[in-house]
Amino acid sequence: MNKISIALNVLFALAIAVLFYFQLNNNYSKSTSAPKDTLAGGITIAYVNTDSLWKKYEKVKIMEAELEKSGSRIESELKAKANALQQEAYTFQEKIQAGSVTQEQAQAKEAELMQKQQDLYQLKQTYEEKAADETMKKNEELRKEIFAFIDKFNKEHDNYTFVLSYSSIGSIMVADSSLDITKPILEGLNEEYKKSKER
Numbered sequence: 001m002n003k004i005s006i007a008l009n010v011l012f013a014l015a016i017a018v019l020f021y022f023q024l025n026n027n028y029s030k031s032t033s034a035p036k037d038t039l040a041g042g043i044t045i046a047y048v049n050t051d052s053l054w055k056k057y058e059k060v061k062i063m064e065a066e067l068e069k070s071g072s073r074i075e076s077e078l079k080a081k082a083n084a085l086q087q088e089a090y091t092f093q094e095k096i097q098a099g100s101v102t103q104e105q106a107q108a109k110e111a112e113l114m115q116k117q118q119d120l121y122q123l124k125q126t127y128e129e130k131a132a133d134e135t136m137k138k139n140e141e142l143r144k145e146i147f148a149f150i151d152k153f154n155k156e157h158d159n160y161t162f163v164l165s166y167s168s169i170g171s172i173m174v175a176d177s178s179l180d181i182t183k184p185i186l187e188g189l190n191e192e193y194k195k196s197k198e199r
Helices: 004-030 048-054 058-098 103-156 182-198
Strands: 044-051 163-167
Touching: 044 048, 044 182, 048 058, 048 182, 058 103, 058 182, 103 182
Parallel strands: 044 163
Antiparallel strands: none
């Protein structure tokens, strides 16, 4: 989720720079200040609190639960394979101590066990890469979906010039709560998600 927040913050940091530019030009050219939510040239802004969005958007909760379930399943599988390999090595060590295997057999089994250990490590790496790819793919789909919804919402309602992202780790340090449109965005997203599940 943090990757989404960082991407949103970078995108919207550029928007803030543009807003400051217009605000500074307006301050030098006019003695009166624009209303709080309207900047020079009729530019209007609002923001969405992405911390709240990630906590309260039902689809995010479901997605996180699915990823966690998948991660737990993979972790259990890898742990079972590692335990089986450890048991195999322990059993063979007992045979060596009992003197029931030749030196050639011991060397061959040691090479086999080392190969199995390497295979297990590679399997772990493959699972981790797949999990990271799947997370990134789902995050990107979610980001596009949220952006599309906000764009549609904005056109149907207030038609702000900019809708910014605000979060506890973002670059916007202060945000006037009168410009916060998180609640209607969340309600709309959750309503659309609910309808999509009913289909």
